[in-house]
Amino acid sequence: MISSSSIVAGLLSWAFDVHLPLVYTVLGILWITPFLEYVGWKRNDERYMKLVGTMLNYLIAVYAIGGVFGTIITVFLAGLMPVFTNLAGIALWPVWATAIVAGVIITIPVIGMYYRTFGRWGHRNHAALGVLLAISASIIPLMFRLVFAYTAFPAGTSIVPDGSSVTGFDLVVNVAQAFNNPLYPPLYASTMFAALAFTGAMMVFGFSLRYKGLPHQDLGITIGRKLALVFGALFAVSASAYLYEVYQLSPTMAWSIFGRAPPYLPSAYQPVYRPTYNLSMAFYTDVVLAVITFALLLLNFRSESRALGVLLGPLSVAVLDISEAVDLLAHAPYAVVPPLQVAEELASKYGLSFALIL
Amino acid sequence: MAVDLTPLRVLSASGIIAHLSLASTFLGTIALALVLEFRYLTTKDEAFRERARTFSVISTIVFGVGAAYGTLVEFGLVTVWSNFVTLMGAIALPFYLELFAFLFEVVVLPLYTLTWDKVRNGWAHFGIGVVAAFGGYWSAYNILAVMASLSMLPPGLSIVNLQSHGQSISKAITYVLEWQSPSDVWNMYWYGAQVFIFHGILAALLVSWSLVAGIYIHRYIRDRDPIRKRILNHMLLPISVLTLVQGLVLGHFQGELVLRDDPLKLAVFEGMYWSGLRVDPITSIVAYGTLNHEFWGYYSWPASIRPPTYVTFTYLVMMVGFGILLGILALALGLSYAFGHKLEKVGLGFVYGLEPWLERASQYLIPLSAIMAGIGGAISTESGRYPLIFVSSVPSGSGPPQIEGIPVGALLNVTLSMPVWEVALLTLVVLAIPFVAVYGVWLYVNRRR
Numbered sequence: 001m002i003s004s005s006s007i008v009a010g011l012l013s014w015a016f017d018v019h020l021p022l023v024y025t026v027l028g029i030l031w032i033t034p035f036l037e038y039v040g041w042k043r044n045d046e047r048y049m050k051l052v053g054t055m056l057n058y059l060i061a062v063y064a065i066g067g068v069f070g071t072i073i074t075v076f077l078a079g080l081m082p083v084f085t086n087l088a089g090i091a092l093w094p095v096w097a098t099a100i101v102a103g104v105i106i107t108i109p110v111i112g113m114y115y116r117t118f119g120r121w122g123h124r125n126h127a128a129l130g131v132l133l134a135i136s137a138s139i140i141p142l143m144f145r146l147v148f149a150y151t152a153f154p155a156g157t158s159i160v161p162d163g164s165s166v167t168g169f170d171l172v173v174n175v176a177q178a179f180n181n182p183l184y185p186p187l188y189a190s191t192m193f194a195a196l197a198f199t200g201a202m203m204v205f206g207f208s209l210r211y212k213g214l215p216h217q218d219l220g221i222t223i224g225r226k227l228a229l230v231f232g233a234l235f236a237v238s239a240s241a242y243l244y245e246v247y248q249l250s251p252t253m254a255w256s257i258f259g260r261a262p263p264y265l266p267s268a269y270q271p272v273y274r275p276t277y278n279l280s281m282a283f284y285t286d287v288v289l290a291v292i293t294f295a296l297l298l299l300n301f302r303s304e305s306r307a308l309g310v311l312l313g314p315l316s317v318a319v320l321d322i323s324e325a326v327d328l329l330a331h332a333p334y335a336v337v338p339p340l341q342v343a344e345e346l347a348s349k350y351g352l353s354f355a356l357i358l
Numbered sequence: 359m360a361v362d363l364t365p366l367r368v369l370s371a372s373g374i375i376a377h378l379s380l381a382s383t384f385l386g387t388i389a390l391a392l393v394l395e396f397r398y399l400t401t402k403d404e405a406f407r408e409r410a411r412t413f414s415v416i417s418t419i420v421f422g423v424g425a426a427y428g429t430l431v432e433f434g435l436v437t438v439w440s441n442f443v444t445l446m447g448a449i450a451l452p453f454y455l456e457l458f459a460f461l462f463e464v465v466v467l468p469l470y471t472l473t474w475d476k477v478r479n480g481w482a483h484f485g486i487g488v489v490a491a492f493g494g495y496w497s498a499y500n501i502l503a504v505m506a507s508l509s510m511l512p513p514g515l516s517i518v519n520l521q522s523h524g525q526s527i528s529k530a531i532t533y534v535l536e537w538q539s540p541s542d543v544w545n546m547y548w549y550g551a552q553v554f555i556f557h558g559i560l561a562a563l564l565v566s567w568s569l570v571a572g573i574y575i576h577r578y579i580r581d582r583d584p585i586r587k588r589i590l591n592h593m594l595l596p597i598s599v600l601t602l603v604q605g606l607v608l609g610h611f612q613g614e615l616v617l618r619d620d621p622l623k624l625a626v627f628e629g630m631y632w633s634g635l636r637v638d639p640i641t642s643i644v645a646y647g648t649l650n651h652e653f654w655g656y657y658s659w660p661a662s663i664r665p666p667t668y669v670t671f672t673y674l675v676m677m678v679g680f681g682i683l684l685g686i687l688a689l690a691l692g693l694s695y696a697f698g699h700k701l702e703k704v705g706l707g708f709v710y711g712l713e714p715w716l717e718r719a720s721q722y723l724i725p726l727s728a729i730m731a732g733i734g735g736a737i738s739t740e741s742g743r744y745p746l747i748f749v750s751s752v753p754s755g756s757g758p759p760q761i762e763g764i765p766v767g768a769l770l771n772v773t774l775s776m777p778v779w780e781v782a783l784l785t786l787v788v789l790a791i792p793f794v795a796v797y798g799v800w801l802y803v804n805r806r807r
Contacts, residue, residue: 061468064422068464071429075453078436082447083527089440090530090771096437104430105787108423109794162529170528 005276008080009329015073016328017321021198022066023140024320028199029059030111030137032227034130041123049119050216051223055203056115063111084335088147091157091173095143102139110136138192145188146179148327151336153249155181159342182249186241193235194320200227201293201316204300208309221309228312229297236290239323252337256330257283269343276332286322293319363767365781366438371740373431373788375733378562380424380792382732385498385559386566387417388467388491393592395487399480405585411474414487416799418471421463421494423795430791434784440771441531445748445764448515448535449507451543456500462493498562499555503546506554509743510619511750514542517764530772533764535748550615557608561732564600567593568684568728575691576721587695594692597724601685605678610644616742617645620749622664622761623742625656629670633657654758663761665744672741676734684727691716691724 033052040048077085089096110133117126149155156177162170203224207217247254247262251273254262259280261270293315300308331337394410397403436443446453467490470483477483507515514537521532537543571593578586616624624630628641632655642651656664693701694713701710709716743749746763754760 064425065464067426067429068460071432071460072457074429074432074436075450075457078443078446079450079453080447082444082450083531085436086440086443086531087528089436089443090773093437093440093771093774096433100430100433100437104426104433105791108426109791112794112798164524165526165528 005332008076009277009332011076011080012073013325013328015069015076016324019066019069019073020324021317021320022062022069024195024198025202026059026063026066027134027137027141027192027195028202029055029062030130030134031196032199032223034127034134036223037118037123037130038127041127047216047219049123050214051220053118054216054220056118058206059111060115081335087171088150091171092147092150092175092178094175095146099140099143102136102143106136107133107140141191141195142188145191146181146184149181149183149187150178151331152246152253153181153183153339154178154336154342155184157342183242183245186238186245190235190238190242193231193238197228197231197235198316198320200224200229200231201297201312204228204297204309205313205316208306209313211306221304225297225300228316229294229301232294232297249339250337251340252332252334253327253330256280256332257326265340269340272343273337275330277329279326279330282322283326286319286326289315289322290319361767361770363770365778366770366776367766369781369785369788370435370438371737372785373434375736376789376792377424377427377431378732378736379565380420380427380795381498382562383420383566383569383795384417384424385494385562386570387413387420388487388494389563390567390570390593391417392484392487392491394589395480395484397592399484405588409585409589412803414471414474415802418467419798419802420795421467423792423798425460425464427791430788434788438771438774439766439769440774441533441769444527444531445533445535445769448537448543449504449546452500452503452546456497459493459496459500463490463497466490466493495559498559502555502558503551505558505739506551507546508747509554509623509739509749510550510615511748511763512542512545512548512551514538514545515748517748517762532768550619553608553611553615557604557612560600560604560608561735564597564604564684565728565732567597568688569725571597571688572721572725575717575724579717579721591692591696594688595696598685598689598692601681601688605681605685613645619751620743620761621654621751621759622656622659623749625654625658626665626667626669626742627673627738628653629674630655631657631667658758659761663746665742669738669742672734673738676730677738680727680730680734684724684731687716687720687724687727691720 033055036048036055037052040046040052110129114126114129114133117129121129154171154173156174156179158172158174160170160172161168201224203220207220207224211217243257246257248264251262251265251269252275255265255273256275256277256279259278261273265273293312296308296312296315299305300312391410391413394406394413398406398410466486470487470490473483473486477486506512511517516536516538518534518536519532520526520534526532537545571590574586574590574593577583578590613624616627624641628638630636630638630641630653634655635652635658636655637650638653639649641653642648645651656667690709690712693706694710694716697710699707699710701707743763745766746761747766747769749761749763751759751761
């Protein structure tokens with residue numbers, strides 16, 4: 001029989017795996033198009049304008065479906081993990097509020113404006129609007145990735161024993177200190193680099209798939225693979241830094257991702273931190289797929305094969321989706337993985353069964 | 359010290375009503391597109407096709423802004439009323455089903471709007487539209503099921519008050535909901551919810567069609583374009599019939615539920631401002647068909663659970679009064695447009711004689727009445743149960759039935775602190791966003807000209 005936690009894991013992974021490639025593409029398009037427009041205007045090169053116009057045509061549809069899946073995630077979270085979502089909403093409300101302002105109040109109308117004013121405004125002003133929009137849209141992951149980092153390592157949280165609480169204690173979160181989470185900078189950097197690399201790969205994929213020998217398509221493929229290569233390399237560096245911090249600070253995740261308990265974990269605490277899923281196979285498969293993607297990208301520089309370009313699409317989606325699913329599911333059985341120091345404190349007060357109380 | 363919830367309630371209510379206006383407009387315009395496309399398919403009159411296409415695009419624009427706006431409202435609610443999220447865990451079924459309806463809309467609606475010249479078989483295209491509209495109505499059905507549960511506790515669902523046992527979850531969550539058995543979760547769609555749902559859907563349809571009818575009458579007075587009159591003939595009489603159904607059938611059933619589940623709400627609706635039992639002839643005849651039935655007055659319950667008295671105005675004047683006005687105007691003008699001087703044969707010639715006056719008044723009063731009735735109904739429903747949600751009543755031996763529920767104050771995010779100016783600013787932004795949809799529709803309509 002399928003356990004309820006597996007259903008939760010499956011539904012959330014599905015929603016995240018549809019949502020994230022779409023919003024990564026939105027972020028990528030928003031950052032890339034203003035620069036393409038500016039360069040095209042400076043060089044008086046019509047190919048760049050055609051390329052920007054083509055990319056903007058995808059923006060609204062991708063944003064709409066990505067937004068729908070964002071809503072699906074919030075409802076899944078509230079429906080499947082209501083107490084966790086409730087407490088996270090209370091503890092980190094300034095984070096959600098900032099994401100709402102940036103993500104909805106500013107970004108939605110301005111995306112429509114950015115799309116409609118292309119070709120109507122002067123290119124310099126339109127590109128400037130695009131950069132402002134990209135900054136605003138980047139605030140959304142800037143906020144949400146803090147929550148991801150928090151669930152892996154709850155920085156800025158103190159535990160106050162409370163006999164009246166069903167859990168036996170209260171969690172008090174200092175939001176300012178939560179931003180000092182060591183996992184947060186590399187996670188956010190890897191998100192932004194991944195968004196640009198992924199969009200570059202999608203440019204190669206999309207233009208290769210519908211190739212008709214048009215000049216702006218050739219330009220899109222050339223620029224796309226450069227972006228994918230440069231930002232893919234930066235993603236590899238920042239993701240490694242994130243994994244290093246995860247390994248040091250989040251024992252359950254480290255165990256789940258790398259397949260064995262980290263050596264700093266005392267054996268007495270192993271039952272507490274044992275992960276629900278051993279995701280090491282998925283993780284190593286992801287690394288192998290990433291290396292293959294990188295190799296194909298390099299090959300594409302030499303051969304300019306359309307088949308290779310088309311192959312980059314599904315491979316990039318697979319790399320992204322597996323990495324996000326691994327990051328999401330490695331927390332289990334915890335929604336928020338307790339740090340080792342906290343576990344020691346809790347164990348001294350409540351015994352090792354505190355985790356069961358949670 | 360008790361926190362004044364009014365500014366935050368105004369903020370949330372503004373967001374919900376603004377979202378509701380977009381959702382209602384979508385439901386109305388997609389239905390209108392289908393009615394007109396159906397007329398095109400049966401008459402082959404290109405004018406119907408043209409208008410059907412226009413309304414399909416308008417519905418898509420409104421849907422796009424409304425969907426994004428829904429996310430804003432959802433995040434806003436979760437940020438302010440955070441502890442509702444724990445309760446959502448118990449009533450999540452309609453939310454899940456609504457998500458798939460939403461997905462349906464996102465995929466099929468653009469397909470319907472973008473394939474007018476591409477799908478050669480007209481009935482096939484109409485079928486796509488029906489599927490897109492189904493997504494919208496199914497979505498409304500589920501959200502209204504959730505709203506119904508706030509006003510009337512579904513059978514099998516019970517409230518657990520942790521605080522009464524000296525407990526909480528992290529000093530924030532003090533109430534949880536519990537089903538007697540897992541299969542009881544389907545009681546989210548019990549009979550009471552069905553009445554609430556269809557009452558709400560019909561209200562949405564009436565408001566949006568009345569709005570469109572007002573615009574069409576306004577233009578018809580100026581250009582006397584016969585196409586407009588033909589389209590109005592498809593709207594005005596249905597509005598009057600549906601208003602009748604809304605008031606006398608669904609409204610009556612809804613009233614019976616309020617009488618049974620929340621007599622305090624009934625007291626504030628009907629303005630029964632007394633303490634103890636007293637005969638109210640008007641409510642008695644509406645509820646029981648007699649003149650001498652006794653009702654518990656508003657002051658029979660403690661002040662801490664009494665809803666605000668303005669609900670009497672929003673119910674009797676805004677919802678009932680303007681609802682009746684809407685029905686009368688739509689019926690009179692609808693009859694005059696549809697039958698003209700033939701009305702004299704049945705002794706209703708005076709209605710035709712009044713047509714010029716009716717037109718001038720209706721262009722403003724039909725949409726205004728519908729909007730007032732819609733907003734009045736929404737405020738009455740939600741404020742009439744305030745300060746409680748998941749309301750139920752338990753008979754007591756001698757006194758009035760005991761009204762139970764979860765206090766709205768228990769949902770508030772305990773860490774939230776927002777100055778009034780910030781709330782006011784957010785309210786203005788929240789109310790301004792729907793104009794993005796209005797602007798989009800304006801751009802589209804003017805481009806087509």
